[in-house]
Amino acid sequence: MDKKLLSLIILLFGIFSTLSAQEDNRITIKGVVVDATTGEPIPFANLGVLGTVAGVASDMDGNFELLLPLSLEKYKVRVSVVGYTSYEMNVEDVKGEENMRIALKPVTYGIGEVDVYAESLVYKKMIRQVVENIGKNYLSKPYNYEGYFEYMTSEEDQPARTKEAIVEIYDRTGYKRSDVQTAFKDLNYRFREVRRSEDTGKVSDGLNYFDDILTADIIRNTRNVLDISNARDYKLKNKGRILYEGDSVQVIAYEVSEPALSTSGDASVTSYSGEIYIHLKDLAVLKNVTYISAKDFNILGRNLVAIDSPKQENVKMTIITNYKKLNSAYFLSGITIQYTYKEGEKxxxxxxxxxxxxxxxxxPEVFQGRMYYEDIETNRDFWENYTVYFQED
Structure with a gap:
């Protein structure tokens, strides 16, 4: 990789880095980003070096590891995430820290007494404008994503099982609203590298479970709050405006009174609500959080049918989708899905x-189909030298 590509690093997780904290010509800063009010970890918080494009993003548990060259010792790092007050620190003041705890304060403003019906109409109009601007704000031509994917499951009295993979995605048309069948045909993916916490022992160990990641991209996929045809089914409410990187972001809470397949993508859903964060300057979605309760859980994902699977009940799911802007277009930066359910007594x-x-x-490289099953042998040399970072071709 040449120096030009290295300068484009904007995402760097330290969870798989094999670089030593004492490595020559490096500054190492480790810690966790949390909510100052609740103490809960904040995933996908950006830690960017001001004046450069270098930086890191916190992982699912708010943890981060920032590795910088000594030449950046006199620079500042800004910690920012939608919905929180930004925080800045001098690199030289925190270099070598291994247990930093950065607490960000939630911030809102501009909530007042309004007529609920009129308020809902205002935000439905804003949602419509978001959809109308998708072609302008997001990638509107064929593209490839390559990404890091982790899937972890656990149950009572059993060790967690983890699968990690490098996944390649090809979108034949780019971002636009279309029907479910068309979007399904246009979006393809395949697994390239895989690492597991234990050896494959049965067919289910080779299943990928990646379809739910694709459906969580609410800009590209349908059956969510951006579906104008289902606007009457959604109740919208102002949660206030926040400042993010100096710009105003409108936060809208939404709820579906009677969830259905057309509004939630799953016929078993019993409650469906969330919050969508809209950048007011260009009417683009920066973040979406969805809370789901369901009476059943499909271990294969929403696009497949599980046959003769055990009964799974009391399903609770939280989905967080994040977008970032690169040059003039937004792209999908990350998705997290957390869920719980009861299977029998477990x-x-x-x-x-x-x-x-x-x-x-x-x-972009063109390929067809979706790779639902893989039995790829682990390339240990690859994983020992792999670090999650971002680059643009």
Missing amino acids: NKNGRMQYVTTRLNATN
């Missing part, structure tokens, strides 16, 4: 995370 938990590490919209 409580089961799961977590998925996907982070885009490479974007190619210049000369």
